[in-house]
Amino acid sequence: MKARAIQYVVLVGVAAVFLGPLYWLISTTVKQPTEIYQWPPSWWPDHFTWENFKLAWEAAPFDRFFLNSTITTVLGTLLKVTNAVLTAYAFAYLRFPFKKVLFFGVLGAMMVPGHVTLLPNYLTVATLGWINTYAGLIIPGIGSAFATFLMRQHFLTLPTEVTDAAAVDGAGHLRTLWRVVLPMSRPMLVTVVVITAVEEWNNFVWPLIVTNSASMRTLPIGLLILKTEEGVASWGTIMAGTLMMLAPMLVIFLIAQRYIVGGLTQGALKG
Amino acid sequence: MTMRRRMFLGLAAGTTLAGCGYRSVDAEYSQPPGAVPAKYGNRVRVVFWTSYGGANGKAVDKLVAKFNDSQQDVYVEVQFQGSYDDVAQKVAAALVAKQAPDLAILSDVTWERFFLNDALEPLNSYFTDGFGPAVFQQKLFGEYVVKGQSWAVPFARSTPILYYNKDAFAKAGLPDRAPRTWSELRSWGPELSKVQSGGRSLRTLALAKVDGDWQFQGNVWQFGGAYSKGLDVTIDQDGAVAAGEWQRQMVHVDKLAYMAHSPSTDFANGLVAMMQESTGGLKSMTSKAKFPVGAGFIPSEVASGLATGGGGIGMMRNISTERKQAAATFLTFLALPENSAFWTTQTGYLPVVNAARENPDLKKLIAEQPNFGVAIAQLTNARQQDAIRLYGRNANVAIYTGLQQIYADNTAVKKVFGSVAKRLEAIGDEVKRLYEEKVL
Amino acid sequence: MxxxxxxxxxxxxxxxxxxxxxxxxxxxxxxxxxxxxxxxxxxxxxxxxxxxxxxxxxxxxSLTDWNMIAARPTFVGLANYTRTLSDPAFHKTLWITIVFTGLIVVGSLVIGLALAFLFNLPLKGRGAVRTMAFAPHVLSGAAVATIWAFMFDPGYGLLRALIEPLGAEPPDWMNSSDWALPGLVIVYLWKNVGFAALIYLAGLQGLPKDLDEAAAIDGANTWTRFWAIKLPLLAPITFFLLITTVIGTFQAFDVIAVMTGGGPGDATTTLSWSIYNEGFKAFNAGRAATLSIIMFVILLVVTTVQARVMERRVHYR
Known part of the structure; x- marks a missing residue:
């Protein structure tokens, strides 16, 4: 029983390590400025205040940023996941010359470092006339490599009888995908959706470059505005802005987390 | 070689075909898109890229709104683009993409690269009685003049000033003024160390981790050295090394100074007694510090002298005549004394327009808070920085990463500055041809 | 056709x-x-x-010299490559990148596996803790870096409050050449280790029980069973994590940008950061492009080699 007690101590320790920073973030947002910098630090806010959120919200048009982040995340995720599903289906079930080479080509995209693409993609987007538009924000990001990989790995695990039977039925490929394959892939689909949404939501450098006006900008840029306050960094406001940005993804993650476990696992197990 | 060249040409052709050609100096480029409110729809639009967020950003917005309401022909759209570096990057990328903002905030170390490569519009032909050499503060205006031609105008210009914590000084029994020399500052350290703050003894001086080379430019002069003479690097010579050595001893021998991620934040929260920081942060420091803030001249040592810095406004060359005229109208508006004074009262930046000093609001502010007059009075000691920091691309980064090594690792100053000098020389070589052609 | x-x-x-x-x-x-x-x-x-x-x-x-503003690039052949490959600063950058990547990869795999074993024990609340451990993975790098920069602050940071009472002098973290890189590694591990743990956990739960039980009956102790049975069976998972972590870490940028800017000095200047520094700060487009291509090739080679090695091991097992 002694071993079990130690195991519980370790478990609690692990929880503290991962929750600690988040607790610190949240408690800082409701502290008054003087309390944030006091020494020794106060572990529990003396006086709760919403002031930091108010200041953060007023520092930049966060309502508009929220809207834009939501639009780009929803549309971007939709298009990217669609890409992933269609590509994965094709690679898993259809024949094509040099399929393997093509697949490596898709995976290779993962190895292209993000900021290497900034300048060329800015030029491309400018040529297309997409600067400061949703298209410019979204389209360059909808090519899918990792999500395609995960989906394909998953499709390969599905029993072939299912798809074969569907083919005998005369169901077209698209119907098979929609009626048979996708319903059997819910955990993986949720995983891919969440991973993609997180990526889109957190995207920072590209939106700053491709947009010009506040009306097109997204949340991470709001955070940047909070930080470029001349001189003194107001950690309370910055943390409030950070929390506003993180909260939606945390909530989505908590809702979807039991699927994600299953989904990611499959990609790895069959990797 | 021919094979390689052929491949290169092929690729070059490819990139050009895909719309990634290069800038031609006199082409007219389109305006970066944005959002124009319907009521301003039929005016000439001017796109102004800035680097001011937070309170300073709000002050820019107010000035622009005032301009837009003051006349019928021009609409200025402010587009915040991040830091000074971010603005420079984005202007460069836009030019390659054949777009050009009309006006952009360019920092003390970024406008030169646009000037050297013919991306800026010369401004002399736009000067009028209300907008020109007679209007602006001579020194600040002169920094953008090369061979008699103006390439930008001063806007958010600053010098460092010495901020000190009046409470801490009182507790330590020190006089209520900034130390006059670095030696005096050092001699005050032991007294300040007796003051407790944040669970440890108060430290004397915070040294900036990033961009500290701007303050250090002045320090080098104060110790009798220079970063460079022209583009000839001298940072590894006596005066500069002495300045570095003084700071090294403050950090590692006396343990009075330290490297801070954000000196302002530490100072505002009473962790350190003094720092050298831009006058442009005075307004927010005054409102955020929990103690009375003192401000004074940057100390001297064997000499006095300090670096000007901050942002000016450049007009892009690749835009239409109509847009240039409209942009000049806005620059003229900013040069009105009351607007220059407004900017100073809202931020702490220097009044770049001479007549702004007579503005009643600014006078009242300085009477009530003498701190706002410090940088103005100190301006007589200020001068333009050494050429290598101004014209050498990323010379500032090379210098401040060197300083980081001294602050963090106690590396011998001579050794650090020796290798910094090598990097600076390489950086200087890159711009040498253009510098000699356009500046000398 | x-x-x-x-x-x-x-x-x-x-x-x-x-x-x-x-x-x-x-x-x-x-x-x-x-x-x-x-x-x-x-x-x-x-x-x-x-x-x-x-x-x-x-x-x-990468075959040009171009400051991004000049009217057009100048062709310089392979000069950027020869210059970069013989530059001691580049060698140091490469070494830092390797150390940084190595620490994070090994750390993620070892700690991830340990956590997976912990979460596999019949403990109350393990599901909740597993969720907590994974949660940082969905947070933006820039935001995570902001939180940790605040905690690492030598003046008022949480870590000072935790370390000082133990009687130790807390390090200067991001302001010290010795601690900046380990500090960054801590942040990346905090963000990513839950991902590795989750995947290892699923692997553990998918292991065939009979083999392990048979070994236990034969008298093999826990360690032997771990080394001889579990670890080899988890090899495909290790491989998957290895590749994704190497790719992710090599490209790590946001946390470095927010927390250290490559400093102090060049203590945390990774390949990824120096691409940014050369390209977007110094406007040396040619040199930044050269570094980009070198990095792309390294990643391509590393992942291909990993895949080959893995394929062979899986085949001959």
């Missing part, structure tokens, strides 16, 4: 068919090809335009 060009894979049932069924089959195949092309086209086009075109563009720029 004739049938001869086609890949070898044919369905067994097709082989018995002959004669005019051939025509039918060819038509069906063509239809399948068409559908394939249709399904993958949008994705491949976007990837080609927004991932591979930039690489080609960079390959081109």
């Amino acid at each position: 004739t049938a001869l060009d086609l890949p070898v894979r044919t369905h067994p049932d097709e082989r018995v068919l002959a004669g005019d069924a051939d025509n039918h089959r060819r038509r069906r195949r063509r239809r399948e090809y068409g559908l394939f092309a249709l399904l993958v086209a949008p994705n491949l086009i976007v990837i080609a335009v927004f991932a591979y075109w930039p690489i080609i563009y960079n390959a081109f720029l």
Whole structure:
């Protein structure tokens, strides 16, 4: 029983390590400025205040940023996941010359470092006339490599009888995908959706470059505005802005987390 | 070689075909898109890229709104683009993409690269009685003049000033003024160390981790050295090394100074007694510090002298005549004394327009808070920085990463500055041809 | 395209068919090809335009000297490559990148596996803790860096409050050349270790029980069973994590940008950061492109080698 007690101590320790920073973030947002910098630090806010959120919200048009982040995340995720599903289906079930080479080509995209693409993609987007538009924000990001990989790995695990039977039925490929394959892939689909949404939501450098006006900008840029306050960094406001940005993804993650476990696992197990 | 060249040409052709050609100096480029409110729809639009967020950003917005309401022909759209570096990057990328903002905030170390490569519009032909050499503060205006031609105008210009914590000084029994020399500052350290703050003894001086080379430019002069003479690097010579050595001893021998991620934040929260920081942060420091803030001249040592810095406004060359005229109208508006004074009262930046000093609001502010007059009075000691920091691309980064090594690792100053000098020389070589052609 | 060009894979049932069924089959195949092309086209086009075109563009720029504002680049051949590869600063950058990546990869795998074992024990609340451990993975790097920068602050940071009472002098973290890199590693591990743990956990739960039980009956102790049975069986998972972590860490940028800016000095200047520094701060487009291409090639080689090694091990086991 002694071993079990130690195991519980370790478990609690692990929880503290991962929750600690988040607790610190949240408690800082409701502290008054003087309390944030006091020494020794106060572990529990003396006086709760919403002031930091108010200041953060007023520092930049966060309502508009929220809207834009939501639009780009929803549309971007939709298009990217669609890409992933269609590509994965094709690679898993259809024949094509040099399929393997093509697949490596898709995976290779993962190895292209993000900021290497900034300048060329800015030029491309400018040529297309997409600067400061949703298209410019979204389209360059909808090519899918990792999500395609995960989906394909998953499709390969599905029993072939299912798809074969569907083919005998005369169901077209698209119907098979929609009626048979996708319903059997819910955990993986949720995983891919969440991973993609997180990526889109957190995207920072590209939106700053491709947009010009506040009306097109997204949340991470709001955070940047909070930080470029001349001189003194107001950690309370910055943390409030950070929390506003993180909260939606945390909530989505908590809702979807039991699927994600299953989904990611499959990609790895069959990797 | 021919094979390689052929491949290169092929690729070059490819990139050009895909719309990634290069800038031609006199082409007219389109305006970066944005959002124009319907009521301003039929005016000439001017796109102004800035680097001011937070309170300073709000002050820019107010000035622009005032301009837009003051006349019928021009609409200025402010587009915040991040830091000074971010603005420079984005202007460069836009030019390659054949777009050009009309006006952009360019920092003390970024406008030169646009000037050297013919991306800026010369401004002399736009000067009028209300907008020109007679209007602006001579020194600040002169920094953008090369061979008699103006390439930008001063806007958010600053010098460092010495901020000190009046409470801490009182507790330590020190006089209520900034130390006059670095030696005096050092001699005050032991007294300040007796003051407790944040669970440890108060430290004397915070040294900036990033961009500290701007303050250090002045320090080098104060110790009798220079970063460079022209583009000839001298940072590894006596005066500069002495300045570095003084700071090294403050950090590692006396343990009075330290490297801070954000000196302002530490100072505002009473962790350190003094720092050298831009006058442009005075307004927010005054409102955020929990103690009375003192401000004074940057100390001297064997000499006095300090670096000007901050942002000016450049007009892009690749835009239409109509847009240039409209942009000049806005620059003229900013040069009105009351607007220059407004900017100073809202931020702490220097009044770049001479007549702004007579503005009643600014006078009242300085009477009530003498701190706002410090940088103005100190301006007589200020001068333009050494050429290598101004014209050498990323010379500032090379210098401040060197300083980081001294602050963090106690590396011998001579050794650090020796290798910094090598990097600076390489950086200087890159711009040498253009510098000699356009500046000398 | 004739049938001869086609890949070898044919369905067994097709082989018995002959004669005019051939025509039918060819038509069906063509239809399948068409559908394939249709399904993958949008994705491949976007990837080609927004991932591979930039690489080609960079390959081109890497042969030039260009400050991004000058009217056009100057062709310099392979000068950027020879200069970069012989530059001691580049060697140091490469070394820092390797140490940084190595620490994070090893740390993620070891700690991830340990956590997976912990979460696999019949403990109350383990599900909740598992969720907590994974949660940082969905947070933005810039935001995570902001939180940790606040905690690492030598003046008022949480870590000072935790370490000082123990009687130790807390390190200066991001302001010290010795601690900045370990500090960054801590942040990345905090963000990523939950991901590794989750995947290892699923692997553990998927292991066949009989083998382990048989070994236990034979008297093999826990360690032997771990080394001889569990770890080899988890090899495919380790491989998956290895590749994804190496790729992710090599490209790590946001946390470094927010927390250290490559400093102090060059203590945390990784390849990824120096690409940014050369390209976007110094405007040396040619040199930044050279570094980009070098990095792309390194990643390509490393992952290919890993894949080869893994393939062999899986085959001969």
